[in-house]
Amino acid sequence: MTTVRRSAAVLAASAVLGMAIASAAAPVAIAAPTPTPSTVLPSGLYGTGDPTYDGVWRQSLALLAQDTVGVKPAAKAVDWLTGQQCDSGAFPSYRADATKPCDAKLPLDSNASAAAVQALAALGGQDATVKKTAGWLKSVQNADGGWGYNPGGASDANSTSIVIGALAAAGEKPDALKSKGGKTPYDALLTFAQPCGGKDGGAFLFQPKQPGIVADSTAAAVLGAHGKGFVVTAGAKDAKGTVCEKSTTVEGAAHNGAAYLATALAKTGHLNTPPMPGATDPAEKPDFGNTADAVVALTAQGLGDQAKKPLAWLQQNSAAWAKESGPAAYAQLILAAHAAGADPKSFGGTDLVAALNATGPAPEKSAASEKPEKSETSEKSDSGSDVGVWWIVGAFFVASIGAGILFSGRRKNQQH
Template identity: 45%
Template sequence: MHTASRLGAAALTGLLLAGTAAAPALADTPTASPTPVAVPAGVYGKGDPTYDGVWRQSLALTALAGAKVVPADSAVGWLTGQQCADGGWPSFRADAGTPCDPKTEDSNATAAAVQALVQLGGQRAGVTKGVDWLKANQNADGSWPYNPGSPGDANSTGLAINALTAAGADPTQVSKNGRSAYDGLAAFQLGCTAPAAQRGAFAFQPAADGTLAANTLASAQAALGAAGGKLPVTNTNRVDAAPKPLSCGTDKLVPHAEAGEAAAAYLYAQLNANGQHLMQTTPGATPTPDFASTSWAVLGLIQSGHPHQAASAADWLAGNGYAWAAKGKNGTDAAAAAALLLVAEAAKLDPYNFGGTNILQLLVEAGPAPKSVPSAAASALAENPDGTKAPGSGITEADDNSGFSPIWLVGIGLLIGIGGGLLLSLNRRRGNASAAKATKATKPTGDSGDSGDSGDEQK
């Protein structure tokens, strides 16, 4: 079973429909296991790790390492200890001494763990075994499934490509039956036969008749892989123009050279249509803002060379993401906090004041005390010890991408209102002063028109 809160290919709708293929969706809190498991020492987050232990640990370590935090040995040791003898990782195993069941090993957890070990450094043996596991469990069509032996999906395939890229393995050379990793991902991307507004999007999996339906979570998570990216996103390429929609020719599949840009164009349009965030939709539920998908969309846009177009969504996350990351059933959601830290790093926003929250410290406090943190992090905490408890109503200073958040818009509106009030007041004073001059000759000495002025302003 998958974890609802994870940013991987967890399909909440699929869980509700007893495992039928469905578009993935996310919830704010992890799915509870039948027998809740205590959180082992060294693990980030306080919630039951049964379905997302490796995933959230990997994201946390990746984000913290990107911020120059040296984690505790117990945090790294727990992750490396979860690796199976064949190189893969399960979602979680309570007893690392018990052999893994290959059928339950998790491509999403493995892909995330490989990226974490690459970022941490000094873990080449574990990285190599993890990459070998991914290669061994690639489907015949070039894709990856969540668990070995299942049909592939866009999310899992995109994550596998991220891991291969991070480890220095060329995804074009990782193939089965002549189908490369990028070929496998292309099978889930909507091309020129789809309506124009959906071109470039990804489906989670094809329907029974082979048709593809655009899905925002699949699109957001697969976009990073389509653009040749990995975690953490550090791409410095910049294209000032908006992403280009797919240029339609005779190809049945979206060419790899256009895949990342086409996905970015779809995501950018969706962000603009929904107030700079993506929406989560599940059967029978009211659509709600999807913080996880929005985070991945920002990373995908930046990797595609469009940080300017990602700026407003990054600002939206800064202004609204605090409750998602810090107010879960079990306190800080380590995976969510890590996602926001990864966004801050990629968008070059201040992780010590991300929407008023010290998001780096929030994640640090969710796990074992690190060996060391940057001096800037220590200074930020000393200056604002309550920074991790901020309501998320602020916003980091605007960078050169000129992004705006709803908070800035409210502030601008207040300034306009204040300016308009001052202008009206000045005009009123000028009018009253003119009237006073016209009647001054008829008034007794010592009488002032200011008294009438004051009375008028107080109405």
């Protein structure tokens, strides 16, 4: 998962939105949220950028990353997140006034909901909230077994994967969850997996007809195929290495997806992202968020050796990006360091934990000396941050649901 600011995504989408609306009719009439004016933000919220498109997302990642390294978040930070939940159990991307019921026209966000579940399940003490949101996620499963960014939207690899991680964190068994069409989430994931050979051989596309940012959807889907969320530790060594092999199973697809990422990272140690529509500079730029997500995916797959080079690149080059991007970016780097066995408190000269803590309310306590990092068995931006270019997709859907255009990326928002 990577992040590109949801707000930036919407602006980029506006360049082609007219075309999209002209060529496709929205299945439901849902008003897009209006960016939050420059007002005082809630004291419990992480980051200072406009939270309209990523408030719940960046808060969830921040809390999850803190918990992963033994930091107990401030109570008001947790309360802010739980307060975003609607009566249905769903979470929107953000709602400014949580004292009122969710407006019927407020777009609900499967990705934000799934991220909130992962964070709250890890923190503990939020069983009712977690159960209610997990129930909502199950209720909006598509007939093909997957999920779209907004309920009713076509399934995509990113959304399906993050929901799998959330359901697993909530104690559900994703492989046993069948849709009304008799399909499981893993059936849906396989529809995004590409055969070996060709440009995207072995990768997972965002959607078959809308490839999106392939490294982004692939990193997400590798975790989903393993039934994992954002927090992982090293998987058993993958003896197949980086060779793509013909497969019809989700396990084989996960291997091929990781092999695709390893190959994409081998030369430079980092992934690239294409320029945004209308950008004056046509050159690709380093994609810090998706590179971090790729480290997590490779480690989960058991390709830890292939994760070393991108991890080292992040240690040397990601400080400025994280500082500019905010809490979700710091969280991504912490989760990558945790997965690969690096020290997030000394990450290329940066204390990621202290930097993340500084973007929000002071933690209740730092339990690093009292509480060891969680093992695999105990697992249950700012606004700006790069938790995935696929967030562009979310912004697209928020701006015009059903418009049939995808400008993918993933869980990545960036605000300060």
